[in-house]
Amino acid sequence: MHLLYFDPGLGMMIVQAVAAGVAGVLLFSKGVMYKIKGFFxxxxxxxxxxxxxxxxxxxxxxxxKKQ
Amino acid sequence: MxxxxxxxxxxxxxxxxxxxxxFYDDDTLRRRINPIYFKxxxxxxxxxFFATLFKNELLIPHKENSVFENExxxxxxxxxxxxxxxxxxxxxxxxxxxxxxxxxxxxLTKGFILKDASAYNITFHKGKPIFIDTLSFDFYEEDTPWxxxxxxxxxxxxxxxxxxxxxxxxxxxxxxxxDGIPVKLISSLLPGKTKLSSTIYTNIHLAAKMESKHxxxxxxxxxxxxxxxxxxxxILDNLFNFIKKMSLKEETExxxxxxxxxxxxxxxxxxxxxxxxxxxxxxxxxxxxMGGNDGTFARTVLSQVPNVIVTDIDSNxxxxxxxxxxxxxxxxxxxxxxxVLQPAPGIGFNNTERNSLIDRLATYAPDVTMxxxxxxxxxxxxxxxxxxxxxxxxxxSTHLIIEFxxxxxxxxxxxxxxxxxxxxxxxxxxxxxxxxxxxxxFDLEKKVExxxxxxxxxxxxxxxxxxx
Numbered sequence: 001m002h003l004l005y006f007d008p009g010l011g012m013m014i015v016q017a018v019a020a021g022v023a024g025v026l027l028f029s030k031g032v033m034y035k036i037k038g039f040f041x042x043x044x045x046x047x048x049x050x051x052x053x054x055x056x057x058x059x060x061x062x063x064x065k066k067q
Numbered sequence: 068m069x070x071x072x073x074x075x076x077x078x079x080x081x082x083x084x085x086x087x088x089x090f091y092d093d094d095t096l097r098r099r100i101n102p103i104y105f106k107x108x109x110x111x112x113x114x115x116f117f118a119t120l121f122k123n124e125l126l127i128p129h130k131e132n133s134v135f136e137n138e139x140x141x142x143x144x145x146x147x148x149x150x151x152x153x154x155x156x157x158x159x160x161x162x163x164x165x166x167x168x169x170x171x172x173x174x175l176t177k178g179f180i181l182k183d184a185s186a187y188n189i190t191f192h193k194g195k196p197i198f199i200d201t202l203s204f205d206f207y208e209e210d211t212p213w214x215x216x217x218x219x220x221x222x223x224x225x226x227x228x229x230x231x232x233x234x235x236x237x238x239x240x241x242x243x244x245x246d247g248i249p250v251k252l253i254s255s256l257l258p259g260k261t262k263l264s265s266t267i268y269t270n271i272h273l274a275a276k277m278e279s280k281h282x283x284x285x286x287x288x289x290x291x292x293x294x295x296x297x298x299x300x301x302i303l304d305n306l307f308n309f310i311k312k313m314s315l316k317e318e319t320e321x322x323x324x325x326x327x328x329x330x331x332x333x334x335x336x337x338x339x340x341x342x343x344x345x346x347x348x349x350x351x352x353x354x355x356x357m358g359g360n361d362g363t364f365a366r367t368v369l370s371q372v373p374n375v376i377v378t379d380i381d382s383n384x385x386x387x388x389x390x391x392x393x394x395x396x397x398x399x400x401x402x403x404x405x406x407v408l409q410p411a412p413g414i415g416f417n418n419t420e421r422n423s424l425i426d427r428l429a430t431y432a433p434d435v436t437m438x439x440x441x442x443x444x445x446x447x448x449x450x451x452x453x454x455x456x457x458x459x460x461x462x463x464s465t466h467l468i469i470e471f472x473x474x475x476x477x478x479x480x481x482x483x484x485x486x487x488x489x490x491x492x493x494x495x496x497x498x499x500x501x502x503x504x505x506x507x508x509f510d511l512e513k514k515v516e517x518x519x520x521x522x523x524x525x526x527x528x529x530x531x532x533x534x535x
Contacts, residue, residue, distance in 0.1 A: 008214035008215070008216070008217055009217040009278055010278075010281040011274065011276075011277030011278035011279070011280060011281040011282070012216055012217035012220065012250070012274055012277070012278060013212045013214065013216070013217075013292065014277055014281065014292050015269065015270075015273055015274045015277040016212040016213065016216055016292070016294050016298075016299070016302060017212070017292045017293075017294055017298070018269050018273060019269040019270050019273075019274075019302050019305075020294060020298035020299065020301045020302045021298075022265045022266070022268075022269045022305075023266070023269075023301040023302050023304065023305030023306075024298070024301045025265075026265060026266065026305050026308075027301055027304055027305055027308075030308065048158075048161075048311050048312075049158075049162075049390065049393040049394065050161070050162045050165045050166075050311065053165070053168060053169045053172050053303065053304060053307040054169075054172070054173075055119065055123055055125070055169065055172075055173040056123065057119060
């Protein structure tokens with residue numbers, strides 16, 4: 001059970017299906033372009049200092065089998 | 068503001084979530100967790116979810132103090148100063164948004180979600196964005212859409228897209244919209260060409276339409292569409308990629324300030340040495356440089372002060388400062404945007420949900436306040452009399468290092484000339500009047516002319532001891 005202590009907005013819940021579909025297409029084409037550009041050595045480094053969306057779990061004590 | 072009012076008092080910003088609240092135990096800020104949230108809290112703790120977030124510096128670390136049947140008390144690591152979204156530069160805003168998406172994506176992999184994505188759940192600490200609302204996680208229910216999505220759009224994505232077209236002044240709209248800018252308003256403020264961007268179209272324009280269409284579903288009759296975890300990840304990845312690439316095309320007011328001012332190298336060096344000398348004698352724990360541009364002067368004392376804040380009116384200078392913080396991994400420097408003539412007010416319920424800048428500064432209680440090359444802007448651009456600006460600084464400063472550019476200084480000359488026929492109204496801009504005004508609130512300790520300039524550096528001490 002969720003505690004809906006604020007209104008998530010019904011329209012905003014529904015629109016996510018469309019946003020996800022469009023995002024899927026964009027991510028797929030981005031992946032393709034990345035491979036093509038990579039083949040020609042055209043991938044540029046980004047200058048933004050924030051790292052990636054993925055959490056690096058290798059340093060995580062729980063998941064690290066060596067600890 | 069005083070300690071008297073703080074004992075065992077609920078934090079004024081902490082009342083919306085029934086899961087628990089923050090409270091002051093004397094001077095220590097702790098969090099009480101209610102039984103309604105015990106299941107979530109224990110799952111988050113036992114699965115190692117919290118531990119991973121602490122390790123990756125994604126969530127503010129906390130220690131568990133006590134576990135009872137009716138409450139669990141935890142104590143989060145103290146954060147010296149909380150900045151609010153309307154005080155961030157574009158880069159800071161961007162990073163806060165990316166941070167939120169990163170947390171939600173990671174939470175999903177572990178069977179949790181971020182139940183809210185309010186921009187106030189992020190602040191800057193040790194040079195980085197950090198999530199501060201420990202109770203914002205809940206269990207993921209298979210195939211449900213992200214229910215904090217609306218908040219993410221109205222708190223983060225919308226304001227960022229607006230700022231990329233209209234400049235960072237847009238962020239100030241969050242002062243009047245504490246729960247984010249309504250998506251309909253965001254949509255109407257964006258140029259028509261943004262409808263051609265499939266990411267902006269779906270997440271803002273279409274979202275606005277859907278909101279209007281379903282706004283009259285009073286009985287909650289419409290079924291909520293299902294959304295697979297994979298689909299939700301696509302939204303998160305796509306928004307992350309989009310936001311990461313965003314940039315600001317704004318000309319800076321002060322960007323090349325140090326290139327175009329009337330400093331020569333020797334004068335710059337002279338002022339730097341004076342400040343280093345005075346600051347090292349005062350041995351401050353906390354220092355704030357108001358109007359400190361990109362932090363150039365504050366950095367000359369950064370190694371000797373454990374906690375440094377630099378504010379500036381120019382969002383670009385703050386962005387440049389933040390960039391340096393990131394690049395040099397500085398953990399004791401906090402830059403944010405502040406217009407001294409219009410400091411951030413107290414907003415939200417009771418006007419206390421988000422504290423005013425002056426309240427937060429009085430609590431922070433800097434040992435040293437620096438105001439270098441600022442007084443002529445306050446006095447001549449803002450028409451603020453000396454005793455009024457002195458009163459402002461006296462509300463939170465113990466020691467004040469203030470630079471007074473005399474009438475012969477080229478910046479002052481230029482500001483005075485621009486007064487045209489009213490120039491005589493500003494005859495009061497002189498050393499004697501300055502010292503009289505500041506003498507009402509401060510005792511003069513030192514006064515030195517900066518060699519090679521037409522500027523005088525003052526060291527003042529607040530007449531009231533223990534101001535906060």
